[in-house]
Amino acid sequence: MDEIANLKLLKKAEWLRPGKFLASSSWVLMVLVLILAVVPLMTSSRTTLNLWTEIYILGVFAMSYDILLGYTGIVSFGHALFFGTGAYMTGIIIKNTGPTLSNLLLAVVGTIFLAVVISLIIGYLSLRVKDVYYAMITLAFAELFFISAEKWRSVTNGADGFSFQVPAFLQDRYVFYYGILAFLVLVVLLLRRFIDSPVGRVLQAIRENEKRAEFLGYDVLKFKLISTVVAGVVASLAGIAWALQQRFVSTGVMAVDKTIDALLMTTIGGAGTLYGALLGSGLTTLAKHRLGDLAKIHPIFERWYIIFGLLYIMIVLFFPGGIIGTWKRIWNKKIT
Amino acid sequence: MDIFMNLTLSGLSTGMMIFLLASGLSLIFGLMGVLNFAHGSIFMWGAYSGVWIYFRTQSFIMAILVGMIMGMALGWLAERTIIRRVYGRHIDQILITTGLMLVLNEVLKAVFGPNIIAVQIPPLLAGSWELGGIIIVKYRVFTIFVGLVVAAAVHLILTRTRVGMIVRAGVQNQEMVQVLGINIRQVFSLVFMFGAGLAALGGVMMAPAIGSINPNMGLENQMLAFIVVVIGGMGSILGSALASVLVGLAGVYTAWFLPEAALAVNVLFMTVVLLIKPSGLFGMGGGRNS
């Protein structure tokens, strides 16, 4: 009798084990989506809704970074250039041709095309060299893009940036909120499918042991290229969403800080867990707004980033799995 | 002709300041294999603390001294508390030094404020000489002079002193250095501190040269230092010096003809060097994946 009870308990525990729990079904995602879907019913404040969409968009951006950092094991310092490309492409096209749906679609198509081309070129140039040099080359290219955006004032208006009108249907705050939520869900589904696909599995193998992967007959460079293209395209889509949400684009979208934001979100939430990046986005974005508000009390709160920097260093040193990874490990220990 | 002379002088002067930043970076990478993404932050801390002291004492020598001490203190602290935990783990080194950069930059903004601060050239070094129609800016000559002195000093330390010998030996085979009874970890701390001190010196020198300091100057100059280190070859001081001059000159010449392309030329240069000769033009060892 006791044994059966134990077995049942074990089964239940098994079910609650985060690894199984996340991997075995999509229902955690469904519950999450349901919760997020009712947010607008509880508040109609534009600021709150904006905060949530910001979390989703940066979450998508951070998840795309996780494909590189967590699933392929490469550190890029140039990820913002994809984000910025998407944002600028959208801003410039809509500003110059008018806020219509078809122009937005044109921007999306153009962005995807450009992101593929850029990631292939940079990847091809930089993926052959050691990881530290890869980080350096990507940083250098990101600087180039940043400076181009700054100097090409006739189109970008430099560091001051420019604002533009979004297509009419996106001006409704609810439409926009649900649109971005749908975008997030779509990206999560696609990326999950990607990391569980044969290619995604090979990427994880490369992260674990590049040489062994090569000696299984996999062309490592090609797989890394695929990874940078997927990450680049998703990041540029996040850039589009960002531009639409802000209705304003400036060089900030290209800055290295944006890449570092993604690095921070991914690492704090948990690299290699996908959802960690989303969690990280939530934490940093909330902190930025909440602590930023406290700056009125004391200017030190404007420097809230120090806390995240320290937290990040702690995580790299002592909790390499970030929040979700550590949580998983503790759970697994408890059960076994 | 005088434009050419002026450009060359200005390029050499910029090159020498980049060299101060790059030489430390290069030594640290050559000896310990650590690519320090926080190097530019230490450079910036040097600049800010130097300027802060200068405003209070009006003494540029004090500024240099305090700036360097600040840099060395930060370098020592960083090595002791954080860097030494990640020796041999490349990805973690990149991640951790990036975190360090973030924290150092934010603390800097908290201490000195996030705004641009204007800096004048000290009166003694201000102004220029005129030589047969060519105007020579005194401060540029000064930076070139300091750069050359530092390059010579580092070179002499590396080739003539016991510590320098240990460093050169350590670049080749750390295990053997230990077997000879030398505590290499101590040497690591020393080199890290020394490299940080040089970066900070670069910061103090840079401030009057560009006329202002701002919290973004670290990353911008670090980028140039990376390029120099790649072109010059990791761990090679003379390589760093030559590459710094090359990068400095390439920067000003392109800036004269096509200002937007200055960085692009250097980045392209670096990429080409990495793809063709990953060990750098003057360096040993390989950078390519094996």
Added chain:
Amino acid sequence: MILQLSHVQTFIEQFHILQDVTFEVPEGEVTVILGRNGAGKTTTLRTIMGLTPPAKGSVQFRGEQLNGLPPYAIARKGIGFVPEDQGIFSDLTVEENLSLAMRKKDGATKTRLQFVLDIFPDLESKLRQKSDSLSGGQKQMLAIGRALITDNHLLLIDEPSKGLAPILVEKLAQAIREIKKHTTVVLVEQNFALASAVGERYVIIDDGHTVREGKMSQLLQDRELLGRYLGITANPKSGKVV
């Protein structure tokens, strides 16, 4: 006994290289560690030096426990190490390689330097040259010489004859005979001819275990033992090789 290893176990990552190594080294003699390829001889020396610290067991040097000390501290206790690849700093000159080993610059050090140049006269003319330019044999001399510069009580030498021409091996043997007048030597050597010529004692390691130790003269009598542990001499006709 200057050195005692008892039940030493060493892992390199998960590789259980030394599984039970126990032997003693008497002062003033040359002890040769013998065994087949991959038996754990090099790892034994590296374990003594602290380069691959032991997971279990103890290493005692002149009655002092060495376990847990970093390599540089072990070296300072008076142990010199000549690794298999010689560990020459090829970018440095011969003189720099030697002076790197000098912890003090006193008269005794100078005497030892002279001793090194006496037994390896080749080095004297090359002091200012980059050690990269040395021949294989000269590099070996430099490596051993470098370990003699400091006031060492014990010298660990890993396969000094590897890749050397027979004539150089002979020179090497003379040098080791000269060295043992001052210093205890532990030698890992696959060249049995050299080993038997200079060694007074032997230790045989097989699959990470010490299987036998004793006087070299006895080992020379024991053909069966030689065949079993030292290679492929299953055939008694091989006697003429030695």
Added chain:
Amino acid sequence: MIESIIRTQELTIRFGGHTAVDHVSLDIAPHTFTSIIGPNGAGKTTFLNLLSGLLLSSSGQILFKDQDVTKLPAHRRVRLGMGRSFQITNVFPNLTVLENVRLAVQAKAGVHYQLLHHHRKYSEFIDKAIALLETVYLCGKSEQPASSLAHGDKRKLELAIILALEPEVLLLDEPTAGMAVEEVPAILDLLTRLKADSRTILLVEHKIDMVMSLSDVVVVLANGKLLAKGEPQQIMENEQVQAAYLGGVFQ
């Protein structure tokens, strides 16, 4: 009609001034078990690295089934049918044991650039991976991360990975290196079974008794040069070989 499945011609590699493999010309016949032995530093592992593409030769040629593979990258050689194991354990530490093998099965099946199907769609890969794990007695541990395996089990896992590639030639670099004595028989048993399958196997190994009992042909390298090649008994009695091991004539 192929007489030799692998043929090297004057294969040479230099590192700086040191010639690690020195003009080695060797024919490996198909369906034979060949062992490479030699004293430390003889160039055995380097030779294997050249064959498998981890290193590129300074001069000389490598032919695999009469095709010149001298300049091919490693992954291409694997796809042609050369599988290798490493002296140091070389698995994917944080992936499960099953996933380690499944990745190899997937590689063999040629499913490389499939982005959108879930990997479980290819359930036959999993079945095959499980079958292979049974072969090496690791089935009970299929869901553990590879890093949690004992050393001996890791070596078994490596063999399963290579077997999954179904290579025509197996290049094995000291499969028993660093194993506790009691773990060795299991690997020996595995190698014996592989031999019974009449595969072409090239083994680098120090344990002479193992070499003698398994090999059809023994190749001896010394100082990077090919010193002798022949049947095990022949090699044992070869005076040159004994001299190479024992260090030449010297008094």
